[in-house]
Amino acid sequence: MSGDLPAPPRRVATAMLLAIRIVRVLLVVASVVLIFAATSLVLRGLPLPSWMKVSGPLTDGMMLTFASLGLLEVVALYCLLGLLGEVIATVRAGDPFQSRNADRVQAIGWWMVVIQGVDMAKTILALSGVSHEDMTSDKTISVTGLGAIVVVFILAWVFRIGARMREELDQVV
């Protein structure tokens, strides 16, 4: 039941895949920077570049916490984009309605939960006064993010039912 995607949408899908690949490479760079920052804080011997230093009352422990949270967020985003890329690749191939994509969309939802969790942890730290304005300026919990997670899980549900219907349709002669 798969069909070839017309040229313009295929080009859009290809451009999106390229953009995702570039962002994932940038995320790898960001994670290396965060790992370097965390390692230098733990070992204390490694000098931090000036642009990574923050002034103010932040302790090394707080900075390590923020670096760990940042790393977790970067890893989650990297995995999320990888899954999104796999979904877009199936769209480009003209065969997106498959149960594996429902699994992928659901996994995207769980990675969004992780990102939202990290965001909330950062907000709680900011509200409790342990953070510094250089580290985070957002002191509100994002309702939009929570709503987006619900939407993604509902979409995964719809996708699963749609994929099952398509599988049944494949068996109609």
Place this chain on the structure above:
Amino acid sequence: MGISVDLDALLRERGMSLTELSERVGLTLANLSILKTGKAKAIRFSTLEAICRELRCQPGDLLRYENE
């Protein structure tokens, strides 16, 4: 499933191959194989009509209910 498809027997009786039938009714060989092997979940009236026309038979000759 309690419905079985006697396509094999009908083709043998008519001396027709599955490939020839697929060309005559305009269905893919893959779809006819799904029907022949009993893996089909449903059959369209248009498909049934085309098969009955080409095999000169009634729907009851093609489909049979088996009490399991």
